[in-house]
Amino acid sequence: MTTVDPCACKRGFFTLRDCGNAATTSCEMCSRRVCSEHLAPRVQARVCVECAARQEEGELPKGSPVVPPTKRSAAELEDATVPHRARRRYYDDWSYSPWWWASSDAYYASSGYHTRSFDDDDDDDGGFGDS
Amino acid sequence: MSKQLREIHGRLGDEAQKLTESKTLEGARPWREWVELLDPLHAMDQETDRVRSRATTQMITAGILAFLLFIATIFALVASPIAGAICVVILLGLIAWFFAAMRTRGYTKRIDLERAPLDFVLPLLPILGEDAERGAPVSLRVDLREPTRPDNRGQSSQPYAKGRYHKIVDTWYTHPWCAGGVRFVDRAVVQWQIVDYIKVAKKTKRNPRGKIKTKTKSKKRSQLEVAVTFPAKMYEATDQARWDRQVKEKVKPAESKTAIRVRRTVKSTDVASPPDVRHLLDLLASAYERVEPTRGKKLAG
Numbered sequence: 001m002t003t004v005d006p007c008a009c010k011r012g013f014f015t016l017r018d019c020g021n022a023a024t025t026s027c028e029m030c031s032r033r034v035c036s037e038h039l040a041p042r043v044q045a046r047v048c049v050e051c052a053a054r055q056e057e058g059e060l061p062k063g064s065p066v067v068p069p070t071k072r073s074a075a076e077l078e079d080a081t082v083p084h085r086a087r088r089r090y091y092d093d094w095s096y097s098p099w100w101w102a103s104s105d106a107y108y109a110s111s112g113y114h115t116r117s118f119d120d121d122d123d124d125d126g127g128f129g130d131s
Numbered sequence: 132m133s134k135q136l137r138e139i140h141g142r143l144g145d146e147a148q149k150l151t152e153s154k155t156l157e158g159a160r161p162w163r164e165w166v167e168l169l170d171p172l173h174a175m176d177q178e179t180d181r182v183r184s185r186a187t188t189q190m191i192t193a194g195i196l197a198f199l200l201f202i203a204t205i206f207a208l209v210a211s212p213i214a215g216a217i218c219v220v221i222l223l224g225l226i227a228w229f230f231a232a233m234r235t236r237g238y239t240k241r242i243d244l245e246r247a248p249l250d251f252v253l254p255l256l257p258i259l260g261e262d263a264e265r266g267a268p269v270s271l272r273v274d275l276r277e278p279t280r281p282d283n284r285g286q287s288s289q290p291y292a293k294g295r296y297h298k299i300v301d302t303w304y305t306h307p308w309c310a311g312g313v314r315f316v317d318r319a320v321v322q323w324q325i326v327d328y329i330k331v332a333k334k335t336k337r338n339p340r341g342k343i344k345t346k347t348k349s350k351k352r353s354q355l356e357v358a359v360t361f362p363a364k365m366y367e368a369t370d371q372a373r374w375d376r377q378v379k380e381k382v383k384p385a386e387s388k389t390a391i392r393v394r395r396t397v398k399s400t401d402v403a404s405p406p407d408v409r410h411l412l413d414l415l416a417s418a419y420e421r422v423e424p425t426r427g428k429k430l431a432g
Binding site: 011012013014015017082083086087090094096098099101116 | 254257258259260261262315316317376409412413415416419420423424
């Protein structure tokens with residue numbers, strides 16, 4: 001089943017795949033449509049977890065721990081930004097390229113993610129293709 | 132017991148309260164449920180440590196004051212019975228304070244958990260949850276007991292001399308503190324195990340004034356091992372790894388699946404701290420770098 005207005009965020013750490021949820025709003029930074037699960041907890045703005053992670057990563061020095069050891073409150077762990085931030089930092093610092101199992105997305109190509117993929121059998125605007 | 136500790140302990144569910152006694156957990160449940168169970172325990176353990184440290188300070192303070200007051204009381208009783216009686220009352224108060232602090236300390240020690248496994252597992256769960264199917268169970272076996280407890284004890288060396296130390300005895304402990312497994316959306320089955328090998332060296336020397344001094348030094352090797360089984364419908368093994376991630380690996384390609392086992396040893400002198408979560412992620416990453424997809428369809432879920 002295909003969602004008419006799908007969330008543009010990708011799930012996964014070692015492989016990336018489409019979120020699968022229906023989008024409910026738009027990110028004010030990247031203008032992509034995202035679901036409520038992938039909205040970062042911001043008070044004044046609607047920002048997707050991937051833009052939030054990108055923004056927060058810019059503030060952290062290279063080589064910082066993938067998961068900050070002191071931040072472990074339940075709210076922090078429930079915060080969907082955490083795995084996205086960890087993923088971004090791990091990819092950047094440890095040169096990991098996840099397998100891409102999702103629809104193609106220009107956001108990822110421009111955000112510096114290096115993914116491993118090959119052309120989709122289905123030819124339905126995604127799947128595998130080198131990035 | 133501090134008010135905050137009482138509140139935190141009271142908020143723990145039955146299962147979490149039982150865990151403070153058994154100090155071992157084993158089971159399979161979705162990652163969010165694990166976080167809901169373990170995070171209050173983590174908060175309680177942090178508070179327990181603070182309360183214990185405060186109770187220890189109080190015990191020492193009360194003990195010293197009681198000793199000094201005891202001597203003062205003897206003189207006071209000789210000089211004036213009223214002053215002596217006042218001193219006795221204060222002394223009794225200090226003794227009561229000492230025992231109350233000792234009781235709190237004993238209680239916090241009894242419910243104290245080894246925090247390193249929680250420090251490791253709690254941040255790992257949301258990351259694994261990203262690749263697991265929604266609501267898929269993550270199996271976990273975590274030991275929250277002290278790593279150098281007697282039943283983890285292995286062999287001890289014969290006493291030997293080295294440098295200024297005339298007697299050194301090394302004792303080894305094996306502490307398997309974390310194991311788990313999860314099935315990812317891409318049908319890869321991941322299992323991991325972490326074992327700490329701890330060497331405790333008890334070193335004795337004589338200082339220039341002739342006093343015997345003994346100190347204990349510990350070293351730890353954490354061995355992290357990850358086994359990933361990739362179904363042949365999804366992945367096949369590649370000839371070589373993409374990056375050298377400094378891991379020991381075994382790749383077993385078969386008709387229906389590719390089994391990859393990777394291992395890394397991390398050395399540390401801090402026995403109380405867990406290895407960086409990144410090491411486990413690196414092992415998983417290296418397994419994913421030894422395969423490539425055999426199908427070109429998208430994944431969902």
